[in-house]
């Protein structure tokens with residue numbers, strides 16, 4: 001990806017960052033890069049994520065999928081065990097990928113009604129193999145397949161850790177499996193089997209995705225001024241230190257909308273530690289110019305707006321019109337209008353002293369998507385290094401899990417008592 005942070009400079013936006021500050025920060029970026037590079041080489045927990053382009057074996061994935069030629073794939077997983085896979089297939093236009101990454105009974109029932117179960121591949125993904133939502137959905141899907149007369153063991157592939165209930169189930173039923181790479185947190189696993197099985201099953205070029213990731217790896221160098229991923233991470237970090245506690249991530253491409261969900265987990269779960277972290281807001285261009293832009297321009301100056309677009313895209317001409325007020329659109333294209341709105345929004349934010357950064361990729365294809373995922377991960381890891389936080393863990397998510405488990409009789413958890421003791425002040 002290319003990064004243009006001109007609109008994040010103090011010379012453009014009051015809450016921006018000065019060139020001199022970035023020069024000083026670059027020395028810290030260089031030291032952080034040394035730590036990151038060493039962590040990649042040593043496959044240290046978390047940093048191992050940035051070794052995935054070398055470590056992920058497409059052959060393992062394709063072997064596990066041998067004999068499958070599904071009409072549809074349903075990924076039963078949650079968080080990093082679903083978002084990366086959804087991002088890759090949606091970006092690459094691999095039709096037929098559905099995800100069950102919530103336990104909304106209406107949605108699960110709807111999807112099971114809609115799916116051609118006899119020609120659907122069930123892709124169960126859980127690093128721990130113990131995630132309640134994933135296992136509950138899997139049990140429901142398995143029962144639905146049985147009731148439809150489909151032998152579930154012949155239509156299920158599992159991606160999980162080396163041990164745990166899901167690994168035991170896969171072994172017991174001799175299911176094809178892929179491994180979850182050691183030392184790679186779920187939100188950083190898009191460039192592993194966790195993120196690539198559905199794309200492979202639906203005929204996408206996962207090798208090219210990994211090639212893009214490898215180009216991302218090659219792009220890392222000790223300076224933010226020579227490394228797009230570090231330029232983005234360093235500017236996001238510097239802006240947060242100047243009050244930008246929100247990062248609105250706005251791709252101008254429908255195919256990249258799931259990327260925003262993936263980015264939100266990556267940014268929030270990695271950086272939301274010790275009272276720090278930017279709140280990622282998922283938005284979509286041009287649609288959210290008609291909803292959130294008012295806040296970005298005229299609300300609190302507590303934001304970074306990240307604008308992402310492909311430079312090339314398939315296009316659609318806009319026919320001529322005899323409506324005078326709209327005649328300027330005739331002969332234009334939808335892509336031309338989208339690009340004009342991207343640039344106009346970017347300028348309108350700068351004109352309102354709202355720092356924004358432009359990310360661009362050549363086009364939305366397997367290689368560009370792989371490189372984009374990689375470089376956004378590297379940007380996130382740099383922010384974690386500069387912030388001095390634990391980038392790769394997520395202890396805060398465990399409290400709620402224990403409370404829910406206690407409420408369901410899954411053990412004695414003091415967190416469940418806190419739920420019972422809720423302070424109420426109802427208005428009906």
Ligand SMILES: O=P(O)(O)OC[C@H]1O[C@H](O)[C@H](O)[C@@H](O)[C@@H]1O
Pocket residue numbers: 078079080081125126127128129130131134185186187269394397
């Ligand atoms: O892959 P699993 O072990 O099922 O975990 C799925 C997700 O749930 C956890 O609670 C974490 O918040 C996520 O980082 C993780 O991706």
